[in-house]
Amino acid sequence: MNCNEIKDMLPLYIDGELEDEEKKLVEEHIEKCENCKKELEEYKKIIYMLQNMTEEEPPKGYCKRLHEKLLKTKVEKKISTRSRWIKYGSIAAAFVLVVSVIYTTSNLRMGSMSKSESNISYDTTMQATEAPAMPEIADEKGDGTYGVASEENAKAKDDSVMMRAAYEIQDDRELKIIKSGSIITQTEGYDLFINELLLKVEELGGYTEQNNTNVSSIYNDKKLKYGYLKLRVPQDRFNELVVFLEGSSEINQKNITETDVTKEYYEKDNQVKNLELQEVHLRELFEKAQTVEEMLQIENELRRIRTEIDALNINLSDIDDRASMSEITVEVQEVLKANITMSNRDNVWERAKEGFINTINGIVELGENLIVALISLLPVLLPLLIILIIIFIKFKKRKLK
16 A cells, blocks of 8 residues: 555544554554654644643633524524515516506507597598588579589589598408519429420419520530519419429529509599599580680590599509409529439448558559569669679779779
8 A cells, every 4th residue: 555545544543443454554554654654643643732732711701692693693684584575575566567557558548549440430431421412503694594603513512522432432342452473493494394384374374474585504515594484373373373383493582572552543443433523514514615715625624634534544454454463573594403422421440441451552552563663674774783783893892902
């Protein structure tokens, strides 16, 4: 046993807690080792000093003060624990109060909003049902001749017409949603993909508005094509076409938009109806006009109204067309088929074995190449070696002389 182990066992040796064999080993080591023997003597001196120390009495009142201090510490600990619980409870109560106030406020706000909305709808219905009737327009002047009605009556009639058109029931209105999309995709077989796409569009009841194809690049005598198509399909079949494109090609970019133009459509439709009512009224006045000047003025106004009606009808027709037949543009890029094969990686031992064999084969191959090179150069090296031997012999003879 070494000194470190013996030093660790010395306290147990002094206390008599070692077994006989261990005690014997310690004693044999101490007899031979001066350092461990001195260590043992130091331990014995310390123990002797501790055992012979005189006991001293604590100061008067020390025990009482210590007891009071311990009690005070215990009370303070209880108070701090109680205050901590009160603090956390106050925070939780405040949080619950804040959440309750927010919830109550939001409910009251939603209730007032729903009430105001119901009042608005009620007022609108009342106004629609209580719209004033159109005032009568005079057909004759005071002198018995026909002419244009008074400005007040005409204005009242126009206002009543506008009010009737504004408060028409809107529940039966058809939604006008314009769907459109643009897709950029890739395919490995351009011609096959385009043919399948055109057949799918025809199957869905749509048509091809634009179809452009050109060669984007040439790789190993293969022409890679690029195409741009603008397709129109019924709105209810739009999603089917998108799903087909996603399933038959590799989508790189897809943008789909849906625009609600219902309000714009029916506002224009109401304008058309109001203008048509004005046109009817002006035609009645045109028939009753007596002078050429009145006829020219009415005719100019009719021309202006007719122009506005035609422009609005064109806009309405365009919205109907875009809402019924959705548009989608497709950019197709042909790419080469990737031929990439991934080999399974061997484990470490197989790779090490393979590397060792390759190294041995390389050394053998190098030796073989050296032998072949020496044999190949033998016709040159042999005469050169003979010449060197002759020179060496002559040089040695000359040195001996």
